[in-house]
Amino acid sequence: MKEEYYPVNLNLSGKMTVVVGGGKVAERKVYGLLNTGATICVVSPELTAGLKKLADGQNIDWRQKSFSAEDIQEAALIIAATNNQEANIEVHRAASDFQLVSMADNPEHSDFIAPSVLKRGKLLITVSTSGASPSLAKAIRDDLAEVYDEKFENYLEFLHDCRQFILNNVADPIKKQQLLTAIIDPAFLNSNTREEEFEKLYAEILTTD
Known part of the structure; x- marks a missing residue:
């Protein structure tokens, strides 16, 4: 079986995440990690302007050096994102079995890929x-973005x-499930008075035998 x-x-x-590389690919990976609460360490002799700004603002820890195995000893997650395939393979080889490694240019031999x-x-x-x-994944995402637009942000909070x-x-x-099912009706998504409508629905269901 495949x-x-x-x-x-x-x-x-609170977990250590190490990104090896300081170019555009590494920058994109770092931006994807910023809101996760991870401790982000970037290992590279040089950084893009965007990554340098993050380092100056102490949003990331920059180790201004070439990669060595010691850089990933504490890492739970490792992303090899240099522009050199051999360097990325070296990062993967240096990792322990319990560490998850992604190579930006070699998804087939990575432990994980970012969707x-x-x-x-x-x-x-x-x-x-x-x-x-x-x-294709990006094209499908863009199609979904038209269906699940910005109004879903407030709706999910509701x-x-x-x-x-x-x-x-x-x-x-039973009433609990009735309420949980009712609030995902599209009428609530498109309503400007959904809180008031929920209060009415709640009172109606709880007073029904």
């Missing part, structure tokens, strides 16, 4: 072609707040 990727969202908060991402607040949609065509309220205040499992 091995397949296991899709997963990683919680990197194309669409983010609308709490809504996170990822698209991957398992390395076959990153360009759903989150409602869900917490329902879980904390409704004991009846």
Whole structure:
């Protein structure tokens, strides 16, 4: 049986992530990590202007040097993003078995690949072609962006707040499920008064036998 990727969202908060390389590819990888809460270390003799700005602002730790195995000893996640394939392979070889390594130019021999991402607040949609065509993954993401537009950001905040309220205040499992199902109706997505409508729905369902 052909091995397949296991899709997963990683919680990197407080974990060391090392990006080896200081070019445009490395910059893109770093920007994708900025809001994860990870401790980001970039190893490279030089940086792009964008990465240099992040280093100056102490958003990343810059080790201004060529890569050595010691740079990744504490890393949970490692991204080899130099413009030299042999250098990227060297990074992979230096990693321990328990460390996850991605080589930007060699997805077939990486432990993980980063998908194309669409983010609308709490809504996170990822698209991957398992390395076959990153360009197609981006095209599909762009198509999805037209369907799941900016209004989903506020809608997800509404759903989150409602869900917490329902879980904390409704004991009846049937009524709980009725409410959780009702609030994903498109009418709530497109409403400017969804909070008031939820209050009415909540009162109606709780007073129904």
